[in-house]
């Protein structure tokens with residue numbers, strides 16, 4: 001995934017394009033820029049093999065005509081399939097400049113290199129079935145398929161499946177990434193996403209996550225100045241212990257694990273505190289040294305868990321809620337979370353998120369709406385992880401190791417997030433840092449990882465951020 005890259009919707013991309021036109025750049029010039037980026041990448045991947053280019057009726061097709069002409073002028077063996085009459089304007093003019101062989105879709109013969117310029121950000125409905133079948137067949141028989149901007153049949157703003165085939169090798173995003181490159185079906189169908197810089201300024205509050213910058217403790221740092229994390233144990237103590245160990249490895253200066261097993265296992269550096277009842281917890285959380293509380297991993301869903309949740313809610317310090325705490329909140333999440341004065345982060349997976357929030361639209365839209373409603377920063381986990389703040393910022397992580405789909409990795413994320421929070425991070429910043437470190441630790445741990453392995457890799461991941 002390209003780090004720190006802007007992500008824009010189809011409408012925002014069109015607005016950015018209009019702003020470029022307003023500065024005096026012509027439609028044709030912008031299409032030439034797009035088409036030459038496509039030609040350059042196509043030549044690279046074709047490596048001399050014959051090329052088939054599919055050109056649709058809109059500007060995505062316009063880019064395809066430009067690329068076809070440039071490649072042919074450079075001596076490549078190019079044939080082109082046109083679907084529909086090009087739209088008036090730049091696409092029509094680029095069509096008129098194409099002098100090479102053209103066939104209809106249904107007469108198309110497969111070639112080793114396929115370029116998909118059927119539809120891009122203007123796709124508004126599912127591909128017609130016949131078209132989808134021919135496209136899928138041509139792509140299957142090609143040795144390499146490159147999609148212009150997005151694969152035809154991926155919804156630009158949601159990543160929803162509108163009939164795109166599998167097996168696309170590269171999508172060349174034009175100007176900026178779109179949500180469709182990273183979410184839902186788009187995540188699996190785009191192949192490797194490359195970004196062509198067309199010199200179109202975009203003002204994006206949505207970005208892919210980037211490597212954080214982490215400060216080495218100063219000569220005057222001490223355990224309390226580096227932040228104290230309190231992790232609350234529940235029915236499954238292993239989960240809270242994972243969160244606590246992740247907070248320690250994540251750089252917190254002092255980590256306390258509070259529960260009814262003060263003799264429980266764990267590293268010697270982990271401080272234990274006996275907390276058996278909600279009253280004990282209230283007394284403990286009144287300690288003004290505490291900089292953040294983690295509640296939820298392995299908490300359980302019984303009466304006591306509910307009482308713990310109420311007490312934690314009233315605590316005046318930052319709160320990180322995960323797992324069972326989120327299930328207990330359920331549809332009352334917005335009502336409850338909205339009442340807190342201190343900042344809150346929640347880290348639901350999709351099942352937990354759906355139990356808490358209704359809402360329509362893309363995963364980004366739904367996560368943003370939930371963040372606004374709850375005034376919490378939300379890490380909506382999954383193969384595509386969406387982080388959204390109440391202020392409207394979004395960070396997206398796609399393509400993390402699929403080996404993360406194992407028990408306990410979420411507990412590690414919650415503890416790691418707490419460590420970033422107590423080191424002074426606000427809003428989306430600690431969430432982005434935690435998500436990056438978590439994904440990097442997974443990469444370093446490699447295949448068949450277990451949650452404990454992530455913790456072991458955190459120092460290495462952190463050392464890359466200093």
Ligand SMILES: NC(=O)C1=CN([C@@H]2O[C@H](COP(=O)(O)OP(=O)(O)OC[C@H]3O[C@@H](n4cnc5c(N)ncnc54)[C@H](O)[C@@H]3O)[C@@H](O)[C@H]2O)[C@@H](O)CC1
Pocket residue numbers: 013014016017030031034056057058059060061062063087118119120121122123124125126127128148149150174175198200
């Ligand atoms: N916005 C930008 O900044 C730039 C955009 N460019 C290109 O322009 C593309 C967007 O162009 P357009 O807005 O013309 O959109 P598209 O080329 O994606 O398609 C639009 C056309 O397809 C039709 N259509 C939509 N869904 C259909 C379906 N399922 N079946 C059949 N027809 C369907 C529409 O009615 C319209 O005629 C981008 O993806 C990109 O390739 C580049 O040329 C340059 C920069």
Ligand SMILES: [K+]
Pocket residue numbers: 060116117118119120147148149150151152
């Ligand atoms: K396309």
